[in-house]
Amino acid sequence: MKRTDDDIKLAELLKKDGYQADENEWFTPRVLNRLPEKPRSSKWLKVAIYAVVIGGVIGCWLWYLHSRDTSVITVRDLLTLAGMICGTTAVACIAIIDFVKSE
Secondary structure, three states, X not given: OOXXXXXXXXXXXXXXXXXXXXXXXXXXXXXXXXXXXXXXXXXXXXXXXXXXXXXXXXXXXXXXHHHOOOOOOOHHHHHHHHHHHHHHHHHXXXXXXXXXXXX
């Protein structure tokens, strides 16, 4: 079977982009090309999502404290405050556990 120009280009591309054998004699190019791809890190995505969520929590606190009437405290104020405290605690705990667990 005769090799065409496309076959030669493809072989060069695969050779160039494939894993290269290091100095270890056991890791030949054939073994390295059978290894699975390295997992991609999505840590930056987690950091971005947590930053948005924490920014939202801080924004809710600022909005609540700015728009509240300080002369009267109602049951609704207490329930809102309790819910915000629980939500803030949950977000903080989940973020801390996730970052500690991933390292």
